[in-house]
Amino acid sequence: MKHVITALVQNTPGVLAHVSGMIAARGFNIDSLVVGRTEEPELSRMTVVVVGDDQTLEQVRKQLEKIVTIVRVRDFKEIDYVERDLMLVRVSAAPEKRAEVVELANLFRGRIVDVARQSLTVELSGPEAKLEAFIDMVRPYGIRELARTGIIAVQRGEQRNKKSEQEG
Amino acid sequence: MKTTAKKTKSYAGMKGADLFHQMLLEEGVEVLFGVPGGALLPIFDSLFETPIKFILTRHEQGAAHMADGYARSTGKVGVCIATSGPGATNLVTGLATAHMDSVPMVAITGQVTSALIGNDAFQEADTTGITRPVTKHNMLIKRAEDIGRAVREAFYIARTGRPGPVLIDIAKDATSNELKAEPNLTADLPGYKPMLTGHIRQVKAAADAINASEKPVLYVGGGVVISDASQPLGEIARRGNIPVTTTLMALGAFDESDPLALQMPGMHGTAVANYAIQECDCLIAVGARFDDRVTGKVETFAPHAKIIHVDIDPTSICKNVMADIPVVGDAKDILEKMLPLIKANDRKDWLEQIAKWKKAYPLRYDTGKKIKPQQVVETIGRLTDHDAIIATGVGQHQMWTAQFYGWRRPRRMITSGGLGTMGFGLPAAIGAQFGNPGKTVVDIDGDGSLAMTIGELVTAVHYNQPVKVVVLDNGYLGMVRQWQEMFYERRYSATVHPCPDFAAVAEAFGAKGIRISEPDELEDAVNEMLKHEGPVVLAVSVEPEENVFPMVAAGKSLHEMDMGRLV
Numbered sequence: 001m002k003h004v005i006t007a008l009v010q011n012t013p014g015v016l017a018h019v020s021g022m023i024a025a026r027g028f029n030i031d032s033l034v035v036g037r038t039e040e041p042e043l044s045r046m047t048v049v050v051v052g053d054d055q056t057l058e059q060v061r062k063q064l065e066k067i068v069t070i071v072r073v074r075d076f077k078e079i080d081y082v083e084r085d086l087m088l089v090r091v092s093a094a095p096e097k098r099a100e101v102v103e104l105a106n107l108f109r110g111r112i113v114d115v116a117r118q119s120l121t122v123e124l125s126g127p128e129a130k131l132e133a134f135i136d137m138v139r140p141y142g143i144r145e146l147a148r149t150g151i152i153a154v155q156r157g158e159q160r161n162k163k164s165e166q167e168g
Numbered sequence: 169m170k171t172t173a174k175k176t177k178s179y180a181g182m183k184g185a186d187l188f189h190q191m192l193l194e195e196g197v198e199v200l201f202g203v204p205g206g207a208l209l210p211i212f213d214s215l216f217e218t219p220i221k222f223i224l225t226r227h228e229q230g231a232a233h234m235a236d237g238y239a240r241s242t243g244k245v246g247v248c249i250a251t252s253g254p255g256a257t258n259l260v261t262g263l264a265t266a267h268m269d270s271v272p273m274v275a276i277t278g279q280v281t282s283a284l285i286g287n288d289a290f291q292e293a294d295t296t297g298i299t300r301p302v303t304k305h306n307m308l309i310k311r312a313e314d315i316g317r318a319v320r321e322a323f324y325i326a327r328t329g330r331p332g333p334v335l336i337d338i339a340k341d342a343t344s345n346e347l348k349a350e351p352n353l354t355a356d357l358p359g360y361k362p363m364l365t366g367h368i369r370q371v372k373a374a375a376d377a378i379n380a381s382e383k384p385v386l387y388v389g390g391g392v393v394i395s396d397a398s399q400p401l402g403e404i405a406r407r408g409n410i411p412v413t414t415t416l417m418a419l420g421a422f423d424e425s426d427p428l429a430l431q432m433p434g435m436h437g438t439a440v441a442n443y444a445i446q447e448c449d450c451l452i453a454v455g456a457r458f459d460d461r462v463t464g465k466v467e468t469f470a471p472h473a474k475i476i477h478v479d480i481d482p483t484s485i486c487k488n489v490m491a492d493i494p495v496v497g498d499a500k501d502i503l504e505k506m507l508p509l510i511k512a513n514d515r516k517d518w519l520e521q522i523a524k525w526k527k528a529y530p531l532r533y534d535t536g537k538k539i540k541p542q543q544v545v546e547t548i549g550r551l552t553d554h555d556a557i558i559a560t561g562v563g564q565h566q567m568w569t570a571q572f573y574g575w576r577r578p579r580r581m582i583t584s585g586g587l588g589t590m591g592f593g594l595p596a597a598i599g600a601q602f603g604n605p606g607k608t609v610v611d612i613d614g615d616g617s618l619a620m621t622i623g624e625l626v627t628a629v630h631y632n633q634p635v636k637v638v639v640l641d642n643g644y645l646g647m648v649r650q651w652q653e654m655f656y657e658r659r660y661s662a663t664v665h666p667c668p669d670f671a672a673v674a675e676a677f678g679a680k681g682i683r684i685s686e687p688d689e690l691e692d693a694v695n696e697m698l699k700h701e702g703p704v705v706l707a708v709s710v711e712p713e714e715n716v717f718p719m720v721a722a723g724k725s726l727h728e729m730d731m732g733r734l735v
Contacts, residue, residue: 010359013308018300025301055486062483068305068325071359 002031003057004076004083004153007046008038010069018067019046028052028060032150043071047152076153083153086125088113089135092142093120101141108134119144179351184312185210185343187351188276191319192220197247199223199238199602201231205251206291207278210343223602223631228255230595230624232262232275237599239271240582241557241609243396245326246599249276253291256337257298261589263333264302268586269417270394272331274322275303282310282339295337304332312345316353324355329362330481331394363480366497366505374452374476374493375509381450381474383518384410387433387462390417390585391455391480391499393578398422400503401454407507409515411522413441415456416585420575430522431531434462435720436567439529442718442726444522445470454478455499458488459586468725478502529718529731531571538711539687541565541640545572547694548610548638556580556608559597561617562588564646567716569612591620594637598624601633608698610636615667616645622673628703629678636697637705639670642712650715654730674705685709 009015016035023030031049038045050060057075064073093101101120105112110124124134128151135143179187188211192200199221204212215222225231228250235246246266250259256277266273280289296308305325309318315338322334378384392401398421405412405428412422413430424431430441442464445451451473456462463469466488477484477491478499485494495502533542545568548556554574559582560566566583575581582600584592597611611618618639628635649663671681680700684693690708697706717732 014296014300017297021300055490059483059487066481066483068357068360 001051001053003050003052004081004151005048005050005057005061005064005073006076006153007048007064007073008043008071009035009046010071011042011044012069015044015067015069018069019048019064022063022067023048023060026059026063028056034150034152036152045152047150049151076155079159080156081153082156083127083151084125085128085131085151086123086149087131087134088121088123088147089138089143090114090119090121090145091138092118092144094118097141101138104134104137110134179316180347180349182347183210183214183343184315184345184347185214187312187347188315188319188338188343189214189218191316192247195245195319195323197245200247200249201225201234201238201599202249203228203231203251203255205255205278207252207280207340208249210340211249211276211278211338221602223627225595226623226626227621228258229262229591230598230621230627232259232273233265233589233592233595233621234599234602234624235273235275236262236266236271236592237559237582237596238603239266239273240269240596241579241600242603243394243579244603245272245274245323247274247276251278251291252280252295253293255291256293256295260299260302263299263335265584265587265589265592266333267302267304269584270331270390271333272327273333274326275333275335277335277337279308279337279339281341283341285310285339295335299335302333303335306335306337308337308339309342310339312342312347313349313351315342316351317355320353320355321357325357325360329364330391363482363496364498364501366478366495366502368505370493370495371502371505372509374478374495375506377450377474377476377493378408378410378452379509379511379513382515383448384408384450384452384515385430385444385448385473386410386412387415387445387451387453387456388412388418388421389415389454389456392418392421393455395455395480395498395500396578397455397500397503398578400500400507402426404503404507404510407512408510409513409519410452411444411519413437413444414575415459415462416570416581416583418456419570419581420578423577424575427523432570434459434726435464436571436716436718437462437720438531438571439718439729439731440522440525442720442729443525445473446725446727447521448473450474450476452476452478453491454503455480457484460488463488464720464724464726464728533714535687536711537687539685539690539708541568541642541710541714542572543687544638544640544690544694544708544710545569545612546574547690548612549574551691551694551698552608552610556610557582557597557600557604559583559593559600559609559611561593561613561620562590563614563617564642564650564714564716565612565614565617565640567647568640590614590617593617594621594635595624595627597635597637598628598633601635608636610638613637613639614646615639615641615643615670616665618670619667625674625677625679625703625705632702634701635703636700637674637703638694638697639705639707640710641667641670641707642710642714643667644712647716649713653713653715654719655721670705670707674703679703679705681705681707683707683709
């Protein structure tokens with residue numbers, strides 16, 4: 001099972017090494033780990049997608065909270081959230097196939113960001129399932145290069161994360 | 169959390185090393201263990217005149233274990249210092265030892281000049297990278313202005329919450345430079361919020377479960393020693409007539425002469441402790457973390473029990489064993505809140521059952537022509553009135569010490585429980601002696617463990633610290649040999665080793681050496697050792713193939729104990 005956890009971290013050297021080291025040392029399985037700046041210059045937000053049961057998720061959450069440079073952790077287990085994954089994919093597209101690929105990209109609300117003689121590059125964002133579906137669709141044309149950011153997530157509207165609130 | 173320093177004077181223009189020195193004094197550091205080196209020259213220049221007692225150890229590992237022994241025996245933060253590169257890597261075992269056993273320590277390492285970091289400079293190592301998994305927290309300081317805040321934060325993090333070692337790696341130029349601006353002396357740790365007080369609703373739920381139980385057991389770990397919670401623990405046990413088992417880390421937290429004491433649980437625990445855990449209907453874990461050496465096969469651990477888990481570290485809860493009632497917070501705070509809620513109860517049937525097990529399966533050993541190691545430990549216990557500070561190495565001698573000393577008070581047993589660090593005993597004993605001048609400190613060691621750090625005997629002689637070292641010499645790496653005997657058809661692969669004449673080694677180092685091999689010499693030799701006013705090594709040739717029993721083999725359930733030849 002996949003779970004999304006986000007963590008606000010201090011922008012100090014080594015914080016990423018600390019988090020990835022902890023995850024590796026304790027044998028947790030993760031799908032992705034994304035770090036980016038936030039509205040506050042001294043804080044970054046990490047989004048981690050953890051694979052495992054509820055007990056594993058709970059341990060990951062607590063182990064993250066234990067790291068001194070991590071300010072706040074929340075898991076999206078019981079709350080509604082919006083997730084996005086951003087992908088750039090360069091697809092083989094000879095001139096006679098180009099229109100088909102462009103149409104597929106349009107159907108998925110993707111954007112063509114680069115065109116070359118034998119390929120074109122599509123930018124696509126959305127929940128993970130949508131990206132997977134697009135990859136399946138373009139695979140027959142030939143995928144030359146693919147890069148994804150991994151999931152970032154924020155909650156929908158105003159909600160309280162009951163579990164995290166309880167345990168502080 | 170924020171703490172503000174008293175601003176008494178201006179620091180601008182001061183050297184980084186002098187600010188560092190000043191900060192150690194403000195944190196109340198009395199003793200500093202370590203070895204100097206190139207990257208530390210500015211710091212040692214500042215320490216040339218200081219009220220802090222600097223102890224030059226013979227190896228940085230010794231410095232870390234001494235700071236550890238000092239911290240465990242006093243409850244204060246132990247401090248050690250090592251230079252960049254090899255100095256820092258030599259600290260690693262000591263840091264990992266302290267980390268596993270939650271010991272408050274601050275380690276300072278020198279680092280190469282900031283401009284050279286990452287260039288594979290002479291004596292450079294990525295110290296923060298290497299030590300990150302074995303410290304509670306660590307930081308790299310490159311500017312003189314940041315030293316003050318770093319020291320404040322390090323001491324605060326080391327001693328609060330679940331204590332642990334914190335490392336500050338300081339670039340050489342940060343200590344040799346003068347401060348260009350007023351330094352930041354305020355700790356600012358928005359992500360560090362240790363939970364100190366237990367939630368009253370959880371405490372009540374725990375008390376209700378205890379009151380409703382007929383066969384409860386208190387399973388007490390090192391957290392009770394760290395938070396000085398022996399008193400409320402004892403009162404709860406006596407009011408509710410609840411038997412208490414104390415883990416290796418908690419020996420002495422509950423007086424073993426009390427009829428409610430079950431002594432140590434687990435792999436080499438007493439039969440009564442293990443049977444009681446397997447039979448109980450309510451297991452109250454306090455400051456213990458369900459280590460595999462305690463639980464045995466975890467699926468069949470305490471199968472009938474409702475489990476209450478009191479711990480200051482939320483990650484310990486539901487990690488190995490699922491807790492029915494978790495209570496996060498400081499053990500002392502929680503036990504004090506719980507005490508008035510515990511109903512008096514004689515629990516007659518349960519205590520009768522406990523007494524039957526105790527009678528049927530006591531800890532015991534045969535005496536023979538040779539000195540038995542258990543006999544040595546018992547003799548030391550009796551002649552020190554069960555009140556000496558005892559350090560140990562790791563192995564058979566450690567288990568016999570745990571089983572036979574007779575623990576009465578907390579902070580007496582100084583031993584590496586989690587990491588199991590051979591060689592810990594002698595330096596830890598020296599550190600404990602520095603923290604407890606005038607008290608008897610005995611290192612009960614094995615020949616294998618002692619050989620690993622025997623160089624620190626020079627340190628004991630150098631500073632005339634009257635530590636007593638008893639080496640139970642059986643000429644084997646005994647615990648591994650025991651497993652080879654029991655599970656590998658007595659194929660003693662790499663566990664047989666010739667030992668030096670440890671008494672002669674002691675004399676060569678400038679300590680006193682005593683050597684015995686006959687049972688009737690034991691009493692006098694221990695007395696002679698205890699009376700001697702300087703460092704002394706008592707080498708005892710013991711029965712070489714004695715085994716530690718009872719024993720729960722790896723992967724077995726606690727009730728499937730091997731009682732040895734004796735039952």
